[in-house]
Amino acid sequence: MLLIRFFRVILPLLAAFAGLVYISLTMAGGFKRHSFLDKVYLFKIDATNIKAYKSPAGRAPNTSPAEHIGLSNNYYFYMWGYCHSRYPMRFKYCTKPKIGYYFNPLGILKKYLVKESVVKVPSKTGSFIDKVKIGSMIMTGFYAAGLVFTALLLLFKLVVAIFDLGDKAPRIIGCLAMIFTLLASISSTALIIVIKRTIKKDAGYLNLKVHYGKSSLIYSWVAAYTVLIAYISLLIANRQLQKRRQATEKLY
Structure with missing residues (x-):
């Protein structure tokens, strides 16, 4: 009986709570400025040594190639926007959180160029950004659905534990929570891999370095596994x- 209660109530409650915490942390990155949440970015682009097609003459001392053409050295991309900085994690500007935000790293780099600076982007950038836009929205939708169903799972299990109700509804909700959190983790990981490989393959001449956000990847996958x-x-x-009921029926 104690073993059944552990698997029926205690473990699902603990796992659902942990999943809710970690998926919330993943989604909170970039939504509100905080020294801890600032580190929960999805990926980062190091543009310090970018190679521009054309740049102004006479670079000032202690100025990186990126700064010389009007860019920042580091760009951090979150689910809701982006930040950029000269030094790692010392942001000088962050966008306001935006629902429906999608990643457009090359477009952002072109946005901040000073006059007389030219950065060539691949000819296929337009179609690539369209695909990334769709992928970003799908990813955000999966995370939102995972968050909602994980919260519902936690709530339903509390109700079941208090009133000793059946487990059919929690199992259905748990299944949906598991599916959406797994899809969220898979889609975000796949999207970042695609962005990194595309920039390296098609825009390698720009000398940009793309880094995965370790915290966001860890949190999203921990959330997926705990809900699972x-x-x-x-x-x-x-x-x-079921085994217990069958054993009881045999006695009678």
């Missing part, structure tokens, strides 16, 4: 309850 654990725990509990 919650769902598996519910399945195990249901199986144990």
